[in-house]
Amino acid sequence: MTTPPPPSAELSQHLALVCSQFSRLAARRSEVGVGTVSWRVVATIDRHGPLRLSEIADRERVSRPTATTVIKRLEEEGLVQRELDPDDSRSSLVSITDRGSAQLAQWRTQLADGVGxxxxxxxxxxxxxxxxxxxxLARIVDTHDG
Structure with a gap:
């Protein structure tokens, strides 16, 4: 069995750019009423379970102050909550609330309609x-977004 050739730099660059552009287009067309960072953060917490603020910032590729601001706003809206980390009492874990799960389902419906x-x-x-x-793409994300 022969090994497939490595992907070209052009394919890698084109795919990354087009996926990013499509994501922004989908968000604009979906009218979710919040910035993409907000619903992405809620979706990330929903997917991975409770996370530390630093993990959220790393996963979303935002600065820690930006993550702090987003989490504070999401907390005020009742979409996420902070709890003490049982493994490190100096840290807290951010988890999604029932209200956050319901809002995420609504955002996903709006995204499906907009992209549809x-x-x-x-x-x-x-x-x-x-x-x-x-x-x-989902398989790639699942493999490398541990």
């Missing part, structure tokens, strides 16, 4: 290709 309108004109073949690409 972008996808409607595509052929069945293009939709199948995007479905496969989304599966591949």
């Amino acid at each position: 309108t972008l996808l409607e004109p595509l052929s069945a073949e293009d939709l199948d290709a995007l479905d496969r690409a989304a599966e591949i």
Whole structure:
């Protein structure tokens, strides 16, 4: 069995750029009512469970002060809560609340509606290709977003 050739630099760059641009377009079209950082943070906590503030900042590629500001706002809205870290009493863990889970479900519905309108004109073949690409990207994320 032969080893496949490595991906080209052009493919890697193009994929990263287009995914980022598509994510921003989807957020604009979805009218979720909050900045993308807010719903991304809630989704990250939902996916990974309670996280330290530094872990949230690292995962979202934002500064710690930005993460602190976002978490404070999400706390005030009742979407997340902080609890003492049982492994380190100097730290706290941020977890999603029931209200946060409900809001995340609403944001996801809005995203699906917004993106759905972008996808409607595509052929069945293009939709199948995007479905496969989304599966591949999800696998990459699952593998490397530990």
